[in-house]
Amino acid sequence: MISHQFRTPLAIADSALQRLIRRGNRADAQEITDRATRARGAISGLTRLVESTLDAARIEAGEVGTRRERCDLAPILAEVCDEQREATPDARIRVIVRNHAQALCDPAYVEQVLKNLVSNAVTYAPGGSEISVTLDLQCQSLHCEVANGGPPIPPSDRARLFERNFRGANSTGAPGTGVGLFIARTLARMQGGDLVLLPGGGQTVFRLTLPQAEGATP
Template identity: 30%
Template sequence: MPTASSSGQPGRRLAAWALIFALAHLVHVASSTVRTLWLVAALAPLLGRSGRRAALSAAAAAGLLVLGLARVPRRLGTALWATSAAALAWLATAARARESASEAALRQAEQRLREHEAYLLGASHELRSPLSKATMVLEYLLSSADEANRAIGQAALFELHRLMVTLENMLELARIRSGHMAVNRHEVDVVDLVRQRVHAAEGDEAGHVLALDSPAEPTTLRTDPARLAQVIDNLLSNAIKYSPEETEVRVRVAATPSTVTIAVCDRGQGIAPEDRERIFEQYYRASNGRQVSGVGLGLFITRAPVTVLGGR
């Protein structure tokens, strides 16, 4: 803070400085987004030339936007002090009202999002039961179907499977947003689980050939089988969606004493280096894959359970 010179009036200069910072604090407290301070005309006669420069420097250093500093006759000073103080009080009140309105709108939006997620969870649970029953009935009918009907039934089963994957993704998205991702870990034979998911993904109309490379012996892992199955389903669905018809999609399972690696490989167009991290973002789609239908949720939803399960 500058010191008053002997040629001025120290008391009035100090009072002027105090008012500058008091008004700045008033605006700052009213709203963190408001950083505007009027250095009003009344300060000109109270502060000398060096004092006015110091005031401008202090305001700029504090991150305040200086809108102006005018020189006026001393006789107008009192009126301008009152006008400027009233203007700043109005600005502070308006800023506080705007901030309160923004907070209310945010709370309302969050409440609507919670209601939407609750509806999504409820609707998804209601849909899951009939879809599961339809899948079981179709699998039973396929067990005794002739060759001609088997191909038709297998295609229908694939579409049911794809619908179940979409439904599970909707549920998972709601869980991710709400922060409720329960994990139920126990010993799982990963090879057997992967084999089941590969079998469930067979029979798409595009004629993809699914193959599995895995250890001959059981490969156990303490994990959540439902979440791991969802990850595999999403990876297989992506591979089938983005690879040419009648090409191979190969799943590889490899194990070491400390890790199990699951890889899904296809003959698709690949992923550009600049997209490799961003494809896991919500709603992001790689530039070379936007001609295929989708909304960009599959890999985002896939990464979340992998992270929760301690994988990468």
């Protein structure tokens, strides 16, 4: 599976560059820009695949540590959503912050988890539908829920969704190595939190939970 995922972006980049070579001096500036942009996009995708695979290997080898500090999740969440809007201008992302309570967490790892959840929501949401991201405080824990109205995840897939290298039936044709949710849940648990898929309903909802910082108030 990983071999296939790596070959695809390499084939795209190779094809774009071969066409430029064959065209030679006949290629105008716009064609050069278009094909070079396509090649760079494929290489960027390959870089992300390599990084996610290495991250998963480091986690399983116990080479990833974490630091925990008081952290306001609202600005991190806003930045993640802004970056996703830039990457996918057609995405409709609504952010709901019910309070600004501080979590006890590693901000870099929280950002990585949120990027995974928001990116997945955009990837699997039906075209034109809204993705909602809600930050709330419940029972001394901060909850961040990322929801989209995509097709229901089959029960057989739900049970294995956080396994390393597992890709569900609805991921056909979507890029990835199947390690994103595995990494995200592992990082959440390393910080004393968790990442779960909420039951059923008309939406797909992932909930990231992190402990509230001691003495922090909404």
